[in-house]
Amino acid sequence: MSALLEQLIDALRVLPGVGQKSAQRMAYHVLERGRDGGARLAAALAEAVEKIGHCARCRDFSETPVCATCASASRDAQALCAVETPADRLAIEQATGYRGFYFVLQGRLSPLDGIGPRELGLDLLAARLAEGEVRELIIATNPTVEGEATAHYLAQIARQHGVRPSRPAHGLPLGGELEFVDRGTLSHAFGSRSEIGDS
Numbered sequence: 001m002s003a004l005l006e007q008l009i010d011a012l013r014v015l016p017g018v019g020q021k022s023a024q025r026m027a028y029h030v031l032e033r034g035r036d037g038g039a040r041l042a043a044a045l046a047e048a049v050e051k052i053g054h055c056a057r058c059r060d061f062s063e064t065p066v067c068a069t070c071a072s073a074s075r076d077a078q079a080l081c082a083v084e085t086p087a088d089r090l091a092i093e094q095a096t097g098y099r100g101f102y103f104v105l106q107g108r109l110s111p112l113d114g115i116g117p118r119e120l121g122l123d124l125l126a127a128r129l130a131e132g133e134v135r136e137l138i139i140a141t142n143p144t145v146e147g148e149a150t151a152h153y154l155a156q157i158a159r160q161h162g163v164r165p166s167r168p169a170h171g172l173p174l175g176g177e178l179e180f181v182d183r184g185t186l187s188h189a190f191g192s193r194s195e196i197g198d199s
């Protein structure tokens with residue numbers, strides 16, 4: 001096999017769910033029938049990796065230092081919604097009428113994987129709450145064991161800053177990822193959220 005072909009197959013394997021076989025199939029496909037598409041993909045990847053960073057306010061992906069949502073003057077500054085991923089943020093934005101701000105953790109507490117408060121930017125979140133404008137922190141982490149543990153940790157931070165922590169109602173599938181929940185269910189759960197007790 002050509003060294004360049006081997007390099008391409010190796011590179012394709014960085015994508016989630018792509019093993020040796022699928023990587024081979026993709027590489028052959030691009031070379032046989034999709035060279036234009038392949039060139040477009042390479043250019044888009046290079047540009048995205050170089051130019052997309054994280055918003056300094058919410059940690060979502062952004063091409064500008066502060067993302068368009070955080071820069072918006074028409075959103076409700078009293079509500080902040082913490083989510084695990086940009087995909088969860090998008091799901092909530094599309095399924096619900098929520099028009100407050102977001103905070104994207106880019107993960108969940110997972111000590112065994114070395115993901116602690118620092119990796120989730122919780123110092124940034126605390127600083128945000130300390131600004132004094134936020135009244136409610138809606139904690140929309142996933143209803144998994146780690147998501148629940150993260151929610152309790154965030155609720156403590158909220159209370160330390162005099163902010164009311166709330167959680168979307170149960171009824172979301174246990175262990176389900178928010179982004180895969182259907183709109184109606186997500187919208188209903190989000191709308192009937194309740195305050196997290198101090199336990």
Ligand SMILES: [Zn+2]
Nearest residue numbers: 055058067070
């Ligand atoms: Zn932002």
